Amino acid sequence: MSRTDSQGALRIALLGCGTVGSSVARRLLDGPEDFAQRIGRPIELVGIAVRDVDKARPGIPTELLTTDAEGLVADADLVVELMGGLEPARALILRAIGHGASVVTANKQLLGADGPSLYEAASAAGVDLQYEAAVAAAIPLIRPMRESLAGDHVRRVMGIVNGTTNFILDKMSRTGADLQDVLAEAQELGYAEADPTADVEGHDAQAKAAILASLAFHSRVGTDDVTCEGISQITSDDIRAVRKMGCELKLLAICERVVGSDGNPAVSARVHPTIIPRSHPLATVREAFNAVFVETELAGDLMFYGQGAGGDPTASAVLGDLVQAARHRVLGGRGAGESAYAALPILPLSDIRTRYAIRLGVKDEPGVLAFVATVFGESGISIESMLQGIRRSDDGLAPLTISTHEATEQQVNDAVARLRDLNSVGTVASVLRMEGIE
Known part of the structure; x- marks a missing residue:
């Protein structure tokens, strides 16, 4: 008879004791009676796997710390993986599932890269694999998409899923500061890591987009299927x-x-800087907050908003998964598993039609607008508006912003190449996509 089949406490193993792991551990240790009432059986945090047992961790009993992660997961009913990265997290999760333990993880990198093998293993073993905290931390998003919208058809998911980049772009918009200055401030405030590459280059959001697309469209979408462009080239x-x-x-x-x-039908999944009108709900999301806008066939438009990072907010989502998985072990049943029946193909970015804003530096001379309009026409792109600026750059070029109607990436690339060959165009300063603009 297993520990779970008896009426003893459910044994919980925690892998990782960083900011989120510490918050989860303290909550489990501070309120075991509450969890017992919610789950229907006592719980016991039996150990925390860490790299360095001598590192100071306020509020965490040192006797719980161990470097033997494999031994820990082999003797647990439920494993909470908060290590991050691909390995050894993947091997430990599979080991836990192999021993019949349910798993809670916040590892978006692993789920985006190799989620299907983990879902299949959990399904074969008849255990839960829960991952609410992998996208948007405390915001209830994964479970509503897996369960509440299971009878609906999702048409589109569009969201701010990285708080660091939202803090940077919001601050640049409100103050006019340059990206590097705001990034330095974000690092001082703890919003950005010392190496901000994963955030600034969009890789964090890319993994989350893969998870969301897989859920929304019942198809397997991996991180490599998501086109990714970060904000490092955005200027004031x-x-x-x-x-x-x-x-x-x-x-x-x-x-x-x-x-x-x-x-x-096919699936498009992409991450990139996007121009949206101030009337769109996502335009008002400030600081390091996250928000996800979901468009559905029956429920209409839904918006999920809240803190998308941080120790306590992320711990809230982890603990919610833990309670659900534990209740399933006590009462029977399982949570929703992978749904990939649709198996829709992934459409490359080159085939996606959207609107664009192309910012140019042009010579202040007659005929420039006509030359530019001709280039767009020859590339099959309809111009919606031309916005001329007054301020001249140091080299005497006048700013000109072209807003287009829907066009493909290939059409825009063709137009940009032609514009660079025009004597009257000094620079193609930026090419940005536009969404939500009628």
Whole structure:
């Protein structure tokens, strides 16, 4: 008879004791009676796997710390993985599942890269694999998409899923500061890591987009299927131009059900800086907050908003998963597993149609606008508006922002190449995509 089959306490193993892990551990240790009432059986935190048992961890009993992660997961009913990264997290999760333990994880990198093998292992073993905290931390998003919207059809998911980049772009918009200055402030405040590459280059949001697209469209979408472009090239001039358009610039994860060139349904998943009108709900998301906008067939438009990072907010989502998985072990049943029946193909970015804003530096001479318009026409792109600026750059070029109707990436790339060959165009300063603009 296993420990779970008896009426003893459910044995919980924690892998990782960083900011989130410490918060989870303290909550489990501070309120075991509450958890027992919610779950229907006592729980026991039997150990915490760490790299260095001598490191100071306030509020965490040292006798719980161990470097023997494999031994710990082999003797647990429920494993909480908060180590991050691909290995040894993957091997430990599979080991836990193999021993019949349910798993809670916040590891978006692993789920985005190799989620299907973990889902299949959990399904074969008849245990839960829960991951609410992998996307948008404390915001209840994964469970509503897996369960509440299971009878609906999701058309599109568009969201701010990285607080660091939202803090940077929001501060640039409100103050006019340059990216590097705001990034330094974000690092001082703890919003950005010493190495901010995963955030600034969009890789964090890319993994989250893969998870969201897989859930929304019942298809397997991996991190490598998500086109990714970060904010490292965004300048204060870009922000000023966007504000003159009555818009805001956000790094968005955009996942949508589209129609491929063959007329059949497909999935598009991308992460990139995006211009949205100030009237759009996502435009008002400030500081390091996250928000996800979900468009559905029956429920209409839904918005999920809250703190998308941090020790306590992320711990809240982890503990919610823990309670659910533990209740399933006590009362029977399982949580929702992978749903990939649709198996829709992934449409490349080159085939996606969206609107664009192309910011140019042009010579102040007659005929320039006509030359520029001709280039767009020859590339098959319809121009929606041209916004001329007054301020000249140091080299005497005048700013010109072109807003287009929907076009493909290939059409825009062709137009940009032609523009660079024009004598009257000094620079193609930026090419940004636009969403939510009628």
